[in-house]
Amino acid sequence: MKTAAIVLFLIMYALMIVLKAKWRPFLACGCAILFLFLGILPLSELPSAIDWNILMMIFGTVLIVDYFIQSRMPNLIADQILDLAPNVMWVTIFMSLFAGIVSAFIDNVATVYMIAPVALAICKKIRISPVPMIISIAVSSNLQGAATLVGDTTSIMLAGAARMDFMDFFWFHGRPGVFFAVEIGALLTIPIMMLLFHKDKEPVSSKETTTVEDYVPTIAMAGHIVFLIGASFFPNKPETTNGIICMVWGLACVAVEYLKTKDHQTMMQNLKNADYATIFLLAGLFAVISGITRQGIIAHIAD
Numbered sequence: 452m453k454t455a456a457i458v459l460f461l462i463m464y465a466l467m468i469v470l471k472a473k474w475r476p477f478l479a480c481g482c483a484i485l486f487l488f489l490g491i492l493p494l495s496e497l498p499s500a501i502d503w504n505i506l507m508m509i510f511g512t513v514l515i516v517d518y519f520i521q522s523r524m525p526n527l528i529a530d531q532i533l534d535l536a537p538n539v540m541w542v543t544i545f546m547s548l549f550a551g552i553v554s555a556f557i558d559n560v561a562t563v564y565m566i567a568p569v570a571l572a573i574c575k576k577i578r579i580s581p582v583p584m585i586i587s588i589a590v591s592s593n594l595q596g597a598a599t600l601v602g603d604t605t606s607i608m609l610a611g612a613a614r615m616d617f618m619d620f621f622w623f624h625g626r627p628g629v630f631f632a633v634e635i636g637a638l639l640t641i642p643i644m645m646l647l648f649h650k651d652k653e654p655v656s657s658k659e660t661t662t663v664e665d666y667v668p669t670i671a672m673a674g675h676i677v678f679l680i681g682a683s684f685f686p687n688k689p690e691t692t693n694g695i696i697c698m699v700w701g702l703a704c705v706a707v708e709y710l711k712t713k714d715h716q717t718m719m720q721n722l723k724n725a726d727y728a729t730i731f732l733l734a735g736l737f738a739v740i741s742g743i744t745r746q747g748i749i750a751h752i753a754d
Contacts, residue, residue, distance in 0.1 A: 479735025507694025
């Protein structure tokens, strides 16, 4: 049984590297199904093997982000950045720093999903290639995700295992926490970007200011972050607390927007836009990891 688990895991891992990303959810779920069929992971243990907290967090956050983008609030923020930046180089730097700040409180993928369209719009407006700015945003988002407890699903999983609360990321066992290490790294990216983009000195300005008429998604965005931070201070809370917070705020945003607009088509489209590929990928991986852990493979590697 242990040999079968190792072989299946290695095959899945290799295929994930070789094949395109769109196949990864199918590979993970397929491997999980084989684990169940072979008895590597009993069916009765499947519900507890899957981290429902993480899946609910992703689903709820993506719902909020979808409506947040449609509210055009990111565009308004981008206009403010254009007003502050004297030239193209500083637009790229400010957008990267903005992405990093957002990513400290929202999942990396959701951050890029939210900010990339704004960056594309800016690049189109000032007629430059979007590639450098998008790469800078992606790198900054990936770096800052570890800054706080709520910045990424991995941070939440780490905090749960280590019994850390929100403030432990700032000050841990009498010493500065990981937040400061991440922020020092983020600040050091500024001179690097200045060096990389030093030729981009074309002046920029925002000729038009975006008008935001719907503030519900912004309230939902801020609300779920505040609740996640607040929940981290409560000991012995249910494991699915963070997931429930994100789901409640996400579904509340959907419900309020539907009651305001009565637009059934937009509501269904936003529900369809949820990142189901990532959800199924993680669900499959949770089952696979639980299976190889149950077979003692992880413990054997640790020893």
